[in-house]
Amino acid sequence: MSDIDGRTVAKDIRAEVAAAAAKLRAEGTVPLLAVVVPTDDEGTAWYVRSIKKAAEKEGIDCRIEQLDAPGKDEIVAKLQELSADDAVHGIICQTPLPKGVALAEVGWYISPYKDVDGANTESAGRLAAGLRTFAPATAEAVLELLKREDLVLEGANAVVVGRSNVVGKPAAMLLLNESATVTVCHSRTKDLAAVCRGADVLVAAVGRAGMIGADFVKPGATVIDVGTNPTEDGGLVGDVDYAAVSEVAGRLTPVPGGVGPVTTALLLRHTVVAAQLSKTHR
Amino acid sequence: MSDIDGRTVAKDIRAEVAAAAAKLRAEGTVPLLAVVVPTDDEGTAWYVRSIKKAAEKEGIDCRIEQLDAPGKDEIVAKLQELSADDAVHGIICQTPLPKGVALAEVGWYISPYKDVDGANTESAGRLAAGLRTFAPATAEAVLELLKREDLVLEGANAVVVGRSNVVGKPAAMLLLNESATVTVCHSRTKDLAAVCRGADVLVAAVGRAGMIGADFVKPGATVIDVGTNPTEDGGLVGDVDYAAVSEVAGRLTPVPGGVGPVTTALLLRHTVVAAQLSKTHR
Structure with a gap:
């Protein structure tokens, strides 16, 4: 099993952001x-x-x-x-x-x-229609991490656990735009573990610490953990039981150090893109 | 196997529309x-x-x-x-x-x-967010037909074949709003028949005559056929192989006489709702 290192991805994105911001300032x-x-x-x-x-x-x-x-x-x-x-x-x-x-x-x-x-619901609708728009940064972070891995999303079975407007649904739309076969699960899903075990790519965005155990994961699957659940000692844990799942998954994002830093980096990237657009679109 | 009769559903809706239109005219x-x-x-x-x-x-x-x-x-x-x-x-x-x-x-x-x-993408975004809005009439017709059947959508496995902006994606969002577990399939899906066989509710919206055969359908499943493919003799056939699937499915919409008449009825219902809103929202 290998960790998917969100901090490195974030560093790359932020270097591009810094260059774009410097150019904007110079202008x-x-x-x-x-x-x-x-x-x-x-x-x-x-x-x-x-x-x-x-x-x-x-x-x-x-x-x-x-x-x-x-x-x-x-x-x-x-x-x-x-x-x-x-x-x-x-x-x-x-x-x-x-x-x-x-x-x-x-x-x-x-x-x-x-x-x-x-x-904005307009942004959500444009995302669903496959038009250019700003996606919710957390959902886009999931895709940003996946796209930098050596894996084929086209035709892959992707399962998203959680159907929030800010993560689950937009992540599903982004995966669909990449031609994955996408299943959205939630609290009403029957036999959630079995559905998740069908996933080549599993995205956990439920907000319950450690609820995705080893029995939810197909051997070798890629698992993206969007959860950020506070612990009693002031730390953070994901929705995935890291110790157990790391024995089964092929790749897994840690928490912290996975989706979180990439989300922040994408908010910054969106901001410089918006600043660039402001010079032509108003 | 029983047919799901779209013409009867459409007749009910249109009777309500006629009453609402008469009231609007009187006002x-x-x-x-x-x-x-x-x-x-x-x-x-x-x-x-x-x-x-x-x-x-x-x-x-x-x-x-x-x-x-x-x-x-x-x-x-x-x-x-x-x-x-x-x-x-x-x-x-x-x-x-x-x-x-x-x-x-x-x-x-x-x-x-x-x-x-x-x-409008704004409508699509509101639909995704679960807010009140006009859904594409064909996608809503799928739900209208399902809701009038004696079946539980909450927790049901729903598979939508087709990911168009006007049918597949909005139908998926509507099914998700009803708390079904929703999978969206398309041309890149691997082993489509097997994925479809997992469906309690199967929605076919691909636009290929008769491509959904008996081997795509779980015994007893409910199948909604959105396809309207013209035949050489001037008729219409669905995406589902009616003769074969009717031997396996529990319920099935015919083409014509299934989704089509309900779609038209919903366009009319939306129009009277819009006319009602015009009296208060401008």
């Missing part, structure tokens, strides 16, 4: 990512700080827009303001959102040209 | 469906005339907008004009489109409020 455009934070959740604050640090390291300015217990209207107003602001190139609306507010609803107010985490 | 709103026809293809002309006849029978006016060998710009201009016209409630852009023009591109110019055949 007078300072790439700017705005992150709307509608929660005072500590985990979110940590994550947002890590994005800001990564952005600034690669030459992208990052503005954190902290909202204090906002209603839907306040979030919408902020997203509209940022969408209309020519200095802003990328917009992320962080979750969790206040109770009763769905990302798909407020995401509509992020300009598709700045929608670097694919939160 | 001073004449529901109007506009069909943009960018081709002189004879099969398309026949289909469009059948929609117009059905609409008028149920109290919906239908305007056919025939375009003569249009470019993309002309199609876009017509869709924009109809989207801005308060008298128009539903808009369909018929295929086939001119070479090099994708429905997903021109569909963007259909107002989502009038997008009764789900051609």
Whole structure:
């Protein structure tokens, strides 16, 4: 079994991002990512700080827009303001959102040209139609990792466990665009382990620590673990039981060090692409 | 084996449509469906005339907008004009489109409020997110037929053969919203027959006459045949080999008389819903 090393992939992408950002700056455009934070959740604050640090390291300015217990209207107003602001190139609306507010609803107010985490339903529809668009960064990270491995996605049996709008469904669409045969499983799936054992490529995005055991994995399969479940001692574990599955899988992403760093790198790449587009598309 | 009778389902839906249209007319709103026809293809002309006849029978006016060998710009201009016209409630852009023009591109110019055949990528994204929207009528017809049968979609293994934007992908999303475990297959799928044999619900939307044989079907499975392939003698056959599969399946839609009439009925239902929305949403 070999580890799929997300940190190396992220490093490659971030080197390209830094070069693109430097070029933009030389041309007078300072790439700017705005992150709307509608929660005072500590985990979110940590994550947002890590994005800001990564952005600034690669030459992208990052503005954190902290909202204090906002209603839907306040979030919408902020997203509209940022969408209309020519200095802003990328917009992320962080979750969790206040109770009763769905990302798909407020995401509509992020300009598709700045929608670097694919939160707008327009972006989701363009993704489903196979048109150019910004995909949710986590879903795209799954594909980015797979495409750098020596494997054939065309005709492969891909099984995605989890059907969220931000990971499961867009990852399924991206895999379908690569001509994999794609199955989407979830909490209502019968005999989940058996369905997963049919996978050449298994994507775990359920949000339950270690639930994908060795009996879910076909010998030699490629397993991408999207889970980031906090542990009691302040660490992170994935949805995959790493110790058990590493005995069976051919390739496996670790947590941390797999999907996570690539997701951050792709948010930055999307931001420089959005900044490049801003010079021609407005 | 029992036939799933699309004509009876369509009749039920159309009775509801007629009642809703009569109410709208009594309130001073004449529901109007506009069909943009960018081709002189004879099969398309026949289909469009059948929609117009059905609409008028149920109290919906239908305007056919025939375009003569249009470019993309002309199609876009017509869709924009109809989207801005308060008298128009539903808009369909018929295929086939001119070479090099994708429905997903021109569909963007259909107002989502009038997008009764789900051609706008915004509609596709809302569908994927599980939000209220108009789904492509053919994909919704698949679900409409399934929901009227005595079967449990939650946890069922559903296999969709075909990954088009207008049928395969939206049908997969609708089945996923019903909590089925959904697999999407296509021309690159390995051992298609074996994958299909795992299906409790099998949806055939490939466009190849009779390609789904008895060896693709689990005994007792429910099979929905979306195919409408013209025969040399002017008839229609589905993607399913009816004679062979009817020996194995539990339930099967005939062609004609299955998905087709329900699709037409749903286009009409969407149009009266759009007309109702026009009274409150503008």
